[in-house]
Amino acid sequence: MSVKYVKGSLAVVHNGNLVNTEELRTQFEYQGAIFQTTSDTEIIAYAIARERLSAPSVEEAVKRALPRLKGAFSLIVMSPRKLIAARDPWGFRPLCIGRRGDAILFASESCALDAVGAEYLREVEPGEIVVVEDGKLRSIRDNCQGMSHLCIFEYIYFARPDSVICGQSVHEARINAGRLLWEQRPTEADLVIGVPDSGLDAALGYARASGIPFGEGFVKNRYVGRTFITPNQEDREAAVRIKLGALRDSVAGKRVVMVDDSIVRGTTCKAIISLLRKAGATEVHMRITAPEFIAPCYFGTDIPNKEKLISCRHTPEEIARISGADSLEFLSMENLYKLAPDAKCGFCDGCFTERYPLEIPRSHLDAPVTTCG
Secondary structure, eight states: OEEEETTEEEEEEEESOBSOHHHHHHHHHHTTOOOSSOOHHHHHHHHHHHHHTTSSSHHHHHHHHGGGOOBOOEEEEEOSSEEEEEEOTTOOSOOEEEEETTEEEEESSHHHHHHTTOEEEEEOOTTOEEEEETTEEEEEOTTOOSOOOEETHIIIIISOTTOEETTEEHHHHHHHHHHHHHHHSOOOOSEEEEOTTTTHHHHHHHHHHHOOOBOOOEEEOTTOOOSTTSSSHHHHHHHHHHHEEEOHHHHTTOEEEEEESOOSSSHHHHHHHHHHHHTTOSEEEEEESSOOOOSOOSSSOOOOOGGGOGGGTSOHHHHHHHHTOSEEEEOOHHHHTTSOTTOOSOEEOHHHHSOOSSOOOHHHHTSOOOOOO
């Protein structure tokens, strides 16, 4: 988002969700602010622009504004002369620094740096503000609190497998998740498959640990996006049919272990298992590389309110029956923290435990969970 104000122009890029958006919006509107969107990013841009009126520099304005923001934010702020990166004190969302020649770059994932031929330097620390001016980098650590609560779903689903986050390879984390699922519940089968794309590495890990052959069970339509954020059930089911096609030659007549990253509402997995059944699979054993979702996320993951979460209404055995699977196993909470042994950070697991690193305002708890910013 770009804005023009009395000091000039400002551009803000934001990954994450704030939990005190409504509180800030109300305060700013009583002070005369007029907002054009419902986005967290507009609130952040206004907070910085407002502080800039009295701050001697744009980085000082960022420093003054950020303590007012509660929740997840990895930010890039650009003025005509400076590029500034900042991360919330809890470190919910990743943000890293790279260099290409004389240029400094910021990205959510290290794979983005690889894509442009940049050298990975390091992570932006939780609470840190990094300023780039005239090709030189300097750091402001006044808001660093020495804690970290990275969203663990980055390793399970969000991040690309060729990324490294907080020292942990995402690919290896997913391989570990598959191995741990096999150790939790060994299963006799003829084939292990993954649901593209985030289930593929975990399926490989499951196959390696079990000795069951790994194969392709689906063909993916590369022109369809993520289906779990599709707004309604009918559209989600239609998107699955368009997105995936079962490979009959691979699965027909076989007992199949199907590895996927998560079950949210339960509608998508039902549609996927139906594809395998129609393609001739004799058994489908579903293995999930995340624990059961029992609570919404307020920090940028599209996990809806509890009444829409199937694990809040049904046991794993009931979910297996509803979805048409012969068996179902979620990754245990104990094993969740074993999937990323090299990660040099703590984790947020609120969607699995309903315990959050910071207090959620009551107004936000009662509101629908949406992605802004």
